Structures are given as structure tokens and as C-alpha cells.
């Protein structure tokens with residue numbers, strides 16, 4: 001039996017408004033860029049675009065790092081590339097763990113065979129800098145790995161001063177900024193972060209599938225040196241039977257840096273359409289202005305929080321460390337959280353997020369990121385949530401959420 005090719009229609013998804021913790025709707029300019037024609041990977045136009053991407057992502061990461069580029073894959077690809085390239089089996093890594101993505105770092109490091117130490121905060125809090133300092137002194141790590149904004153808990157870890165602490169102890173600092181890149185300030189150089197990674201599908205307003213990364217000279221040197229000494233070869237390129245010890249070919253940052261350098265040594269085939277997308281995401285962000293963009297995300301965060309509180313709901317987590325672009329809120333007693341999410345989708349075409357682990361079934365997560373961190377989208381979402389909650393029999397003061405959100409947006 002052959003499959004009727006017309007059985008499945010052309011892709012024509014419903015126009016959902018994605019107001020969860022990511023992915024979010026892509027900016028139309030990004031979608032248009034992705035439909036542009038393809039180029040050969042060493043075509044001068046293509047390598048020219050690659051160089052532009054390097055230049056465009058430096059300000060977005062808050063860095064002057066030479067090594068700033070894309071990893072092909074979702075955000076997790078860059079996380080894995082950073083960790084597998086920095087950390088050799090048996091080396092000690094200190095993980096700053098305050099949510100699900102801290103656990104992901106631990107999981108990846110476990111596969112690498114690292115000695116994992118961690119310093120933890122309960123979900124909804126962050127780890128104080130002096131506690132991290134004490135943990136560094138106690139564990140003498142080669143690498144300290146942390147999340148900036150952990151969407152699972154909606155908390156943003158303060159990072160000023162952490163790089164100095166790490167470097168004074170001879171450690172490199174890795175930061176996963178996937179959820180905040182392009183929405184909250186990322187200051188790779190001021191933080192002293194040696195590798196920072198991101199993704200497009202949160203505050204940069206693109207599709208998932210390309211992961212920007214920036215690498216300090218110190219981290220790059222560590223990675224290149226590691227390849228030479230561990231493989232016992234000077235060129236580093238050819239696998240001579242011993243092979244580089246970096247336990248991944250696809251995610252070997254030394255090889256990917258060679259590909260993004262003037263040497264253009266062939267590694268993978270750069271994902272052309274995703275590079276167009278990443279380039280356009282950056283152009284949109286820099287065109288708006290990073291300060292204006294951070295302010296827009298902050299206004300959206302204030303509005304969501306104020307609107308939820310005006311409905312009589314309880315917002316999750318510590319106000320002082322709240323991410324601006326995603327907000328957790330307790331599902332009220334007697335309300336079926338999944339029924340409300342289904343009603344939001346069925347009646348209003350709006351998606352809000354569930355939660356993981358200890359927060360599963362206890363909170364919803366409402367995001368306003370990138371192209372969706374807009375006043376009307378926040379107000380529509382709050383109005384819809386109010387209607388769905390009322391339909392579930394939850395009594396709340398009608399109309400107050402939208403007014404409170406509007407006021408908080410302008411504040």
C-alpha cells in the first residue's frame with residue numbers, strides 16, 4: 001500500500017499566541033529571512049554572513065570575545081558543546097543549581113564523567129554569591145557552571161562578581177543564558193563568564209534550532225591546548241588513532257572554532273536557514289536597541305505580575321530575583337490547571353506553560369518574550385485567563401487584571 005501524498009495537507013498551523021516559557025512566536029522578519037535561498041557553505045556571501053553573525057552577537061552577549069558564533073542545534077546543543085569541550089573526565093565541576101536546568105547541567109556532566117559538586121537553592125530562590133565562594137573554596141573546581149535565568153523556577157541568578165571569584169580560584173565560568181539572551185542584560189565580559197550560551201526561541205524571538213555561543217580567549221586557549229596535549233598531536237585536525245579526547249565530534253568546540261575562523265576548516269555544514277534566522281533575530285534586537293528591549297521585557301514582566309495579583313492569585317518565587325520574561329503563578333485551590341490551559345488554547349488560541357518536578361501541577365508559567373513581550377498580547381492573555389478562571393468557578397474581581405497590568409506596563 002503506498003501512502004497517498006495528499007493525505008496530509010500542507011503545513012497550515014493555527015495562529016496560536018505562545019505565552020509560555022518558550023518557544024514563542026517568531027518575529028515575521030525572522031520567518032521571512034529563513035525562506036531566503038541557500039548558499040554553498042564556503043561561498044563568500046555565506047562566509048560573509050557568518051562574519052556578520054559574529055559581529056552582531058557580540059553586543060547581545062555583552063562581550064568583545066573573538067570567539068562568538070552559532071552552534072547548530074537547540075540551546076541544549078550549545079550547553080553540551082561548552083561542557084564536553086571544557087571538562088575532561090575526572091575533573092571537578094561546581095554546579096550552581098536552583099532549578100531544572102541546573103539538573104540538566106549535572107546530567108550532561110555525569111555523562112562526561114566529571115566529578116560533580118553542587119551548591120543548591122530551593123526552587124524559587126537563587127544562590128548567594130558568598131555561598132558560591134565558599135563552595136569554590138571547598139571543592140576547588142576546574143569549572144563553575146550555572147544558569148542565568150532558569151525558566152523552570154522563573155528566577156535569575158545574579159552573576160556580577162562571579163567570574164572574578166572563579167578566576168581567582170583558577171576555575172573557568174560557564175553560564176547558560178538561553179532564557180534571558182536578548183531579554184535581560186547579558187554581560188559576559190563584566191560577569192567574567194568564559195562561555196555563555198543561548199538559543200533563539202526565548203527572548204530573541206526566533207525558532208529553536210540555533211544556539212549562539214561566546215567563548216573567552218582563556219576558555220578557547222584551554223580548549224585548544226586540551227586538544228593538542230590530550231591527543232598528542234600538534235595539528236589537532238587529524239585523528240591519528242589516539243584522537244582528541246574531547247568526547248564528541250559534533251560538539252567539539254575546537255573544531256567548530258576552526259570552522260568559524262579564517263581557516264574555515266570543514267566541520268559540519270552550517271545550517272544556512274537557521275543562520276539567516278539567527279542573523280535576523282540579532283538585527284531585530286539591535287535595531288530596537290538593547291536597553292529599550294530590556295525595558296520592554298521588564299514592562300511586560302511588571303504587567304503580568306500586577307495583573308495576576310489583581311486577580312487575587314499568588315505569584316511564585318522571590319520578587320527580588322524574578323526573571324522579567326516569565327512569571328510563575330500558583331494554580332488556585334480547587335482549579336484544574338490543565339483544564340484552564342486547554343480552555344485558553346481552545347477558546348483563545350493562547351498557550352501558557354505548565355511546570356516541572358516539584359512545581360508540576362502547582363504553578364502555571366506565563367511568558368512574555370521577544371516578539372510576544374508586547375502590551376496587547378499581555379493584556380489579551382490576562383483577560384483570557386480571567387475568563388477561563390471564572391468559567392472554572394473561581395471568583396475574582398472582574399476586569400481588574402487588565403487595568404492593573406496596563407497601569408504597571410506604563411509605570
Ligand SMILES: *Cc1c(COP(=O)(O)O)cnc(C)c1O
Nearest residue numbers: 074075076101149151178179199
Ligand atoms: C529553554 C531553556 C533551555 C532550552 O534548551 P533547548 O535545547 O533549546 O530546548 C535551556 N536552558 C534554559 C535555561 C532554558 O530556559
